[in-house]
Amino acid sequence: MSISRREFNRNITRLGALGLAAELLPSLTSPLLAQPSSRKIGYAVIGLGRIADLHMQGIHLSPNAKITALVSGHRDKAEKYAAQYGVPTSSIYSYENMDALRNNPAVDAVYICLPNSMHAEYTIRAAKLGKHVFCEKPMATTVADAQAMIDACKAANVKLMIGYRCHYESTNLAAIKLIREGAIGQIQSIQSAFGFSCGADEWRLTKALGGHGPLFDVGIYCLNATRYLTGEEPASFSAYAYSNPNDPRFRDVEENLVWITKFPSGVVASCSTSYGSNMDGYYRVYGSKGWLQVDTAFSYEGLSLKAFYNRDGVTESERTVVLNQPNTEKIPQQFVNEANHFTQCILENKTPTAPGEEGLKDMTYMREIYRSAGITMA
Amino acid sequence: MSISRREFNRNITRLGALGLAAELLPSLTSPLLAQPSSRKIGYAVIGLGRIADLHMQGIHLSPNAKITALVSGHRDKAEKYAAQYGVPTSSIYSYENMDALRNNPAVDAVYICLPNSMHAEYTIRAAKLGKHVFCEKPMATTVADAQAMIDACKAANVKLMIGYRCHYESTNLAAIKLIREGAIGQIQSIQSAFGFSCGADEWRLTKALGGHGPLFDVGIYCLNATRYLTGEEPASFSAYAYSNPNDPRFRDVEENLVWITKFPSGVVASCSTSYGSNMDGYYRVYGSKGWLQVDTAFSYEGLSLKAFYNRDGVTESERTVVLNQPNTEKIPQQFVNEANHFTQCILENKTPTAPGEEGLKDMTYMREIYRSAGITMA
The missing domain is CATH 3.40.50.720 (NAD(P)-binding Rossmann-like Domain)
Structure with a gap:
């Protein structure tokens, strides 16, 4: 069985109209459109x-x-x-x-x-x-x-x-929807990475401006994704950091950071981020009935979702569904959706999907990750 | 600049003839052919x-x-x-x-x-x-x-x-060669995974026969790859394991395991393995000048290498090299090469590439990974 591109795109469009995101992301009650x-x-x-x-x-x-x-x-x-x-x-x-x-x-x-x-x-x-x-x-x-x-x-x-x-980006929302519908079964583990080679003149490399390194800037996408993909809050982290001592860019903030996460349900995740290497953002989510991959996952355009799973108990090798949802919007729709959402929250006096408390959670988790890697974050 | 398929294949073939693997994998001195x-x-x-x-x-x-x-x-x-x-x-x-x-x-x-x-x-x-x-x-x-x-x-x-x-598999050897030649610069971090959904009747699920779970069986490929890709021995590990308590397959051995590794040079790696999900084996190696991906990396056939890097200090966005080396051998050449190598060692009274000591190292490392995940290995 294979879902046609048209049918899939229609499903994606319906995400917003049906308010499906409400179930996916707590308190997102206003339509994206x-x-x-x-x-x-x-x-x-x-x-x-x-x-x-x-x-x-x-x-x-x-x-x-x-x-x-x-x-x-x-x-x-x-x-x-x-x-x-x-x-x-x-x-x-x-x-x-x-x-x-x-x-x-x-x-x-x-x-x-x-x-x-x-x-x-x-x-x-x-x-x-x-x-x-x-x-x-x-x-x-x-x-x-x-x-x-x-x-x-x-x-x-x-x-x-x-x-x-990414909370307003159609490919990420499609991945969440597939997971919540049970397409790949119970999530077992997640892999994710996002990084880039940072220019020597960027404010990001100065602790007084950026605060910390790539975890703050791009690794946070992986961290946040493991949370919205599982719908769970992390139970514990373990991390290693590494900065090339010969690279003058990394006097102030870390260059590379890898970490693992354990969620209360038992789901485990392994993630990587970097300011020293170009790591196209991606995640792979493995479940008891199949897996899906979004690669790239955190870009402005060109995102792609592939899911491999079976239905009705038929074994995967016999029946595989592959979905492709290339996002080739020239002006990233995610920014429009995000503006729509905040605007609707103001107009209708509603709490945004990602209020300050959502940001605070990631701040707390990043502090735990840094602590494990031996980096002090206030 | 792009290297043609033919040129690349010729390079691969020369790997064995030139005895290049000798430098790549200690003590592999006899040609693969x-x-x-x-x-x-x-x-x-x-x-x-x-x-x-x-x-x-x-x-x-x-x-x-x-x-x-x-x-x-x-x-x-x-x-x-x-x-x-x-x-x-x-x-x-x-x-x-x-x-x-x-x-x-x-x-x-x-x-x-x-x-x-x-x-x-x-x-x-x-x-x-x-x-x-x-x-x-x-x-x-x-x-x-x-x-x-x-x-x-x-x-x-x-x-x-x-x-x-994999020590005798051409795509893996090509990846090692590119790294040793400095094509992607100094390695910063590695991501790798390998897993499969294990049949309920397999001996692997019984501790008395398999010893332990997926780390022993397939995760060991990721562990060993991080070693042959970096040419380093790990300095420390941190790991989490998770078994679905409702899945009767995992009464004896772990279902999922994720771990991070730190190498003495500072290189960091994040890896995943599973007996509960099909994780196509892969690795991504990120360096200061580019990155490469082998996906699948540990299969019998169909392996593919893609490398993205620049030469001569030209920025990556301006000049990208993409190599593709699909391995479509029907009878996996790696098994023939492996038999060749052991046979030559016996004929010429030489020490194999991967002697008992190589296996012992991975055993010791796996014990450390398990210890970190709270699993006792003798």
């Missing part, structure tokens, strides 16, 4: 680097969202984006005067796209301005900062959502 | 299961080797193979009378293809008969037994070789 609203949510984008560029495209294409302000240390860059997205130049702010956002009624919420070490300060600052906060992952550089961000948003009665874009 | 000798080495095959069938094909196709005796508890099966390979029925033995092999001058050596728990007894028995011993991996079920096998073969002045067939 937003219905037009009479009101648009206005966003101030803070930090105008690479990830901001993608988020701005996502906001721009989201029916109920619009970019209404920009915060940057580079006026010329901000003016270029302002022209592109129709933001009045009067709504361009610097880091020094961004508190004036308080008095800008066109701004309901902020997107924080700054280096990791600045997430806490700017989240708390925005919350105090009465703005809802979308903050990139990792949500902070210390567990205490992550908790302070949650507390500040609660005190200000604003929403806090952490940027786990 | 054996030259005909005036004398043929005669083998008694002990145990006639699936792996014996492959070894017999390997011996049969090896120019200086022949099957001269069979030892089995199933006379009918032995007679079938005797007819196939021209073994006189007078040279069929049972386990009870196999000591009569001592007086069979046509038998120089034995191939031990029995369940793991019988390796030590039959290796020591064969050594006392004055026969060289080829023994399947894992070489024993306890470290003490492995040492006793080495001691017995030394005392009897016979050779002992452990069946690490």
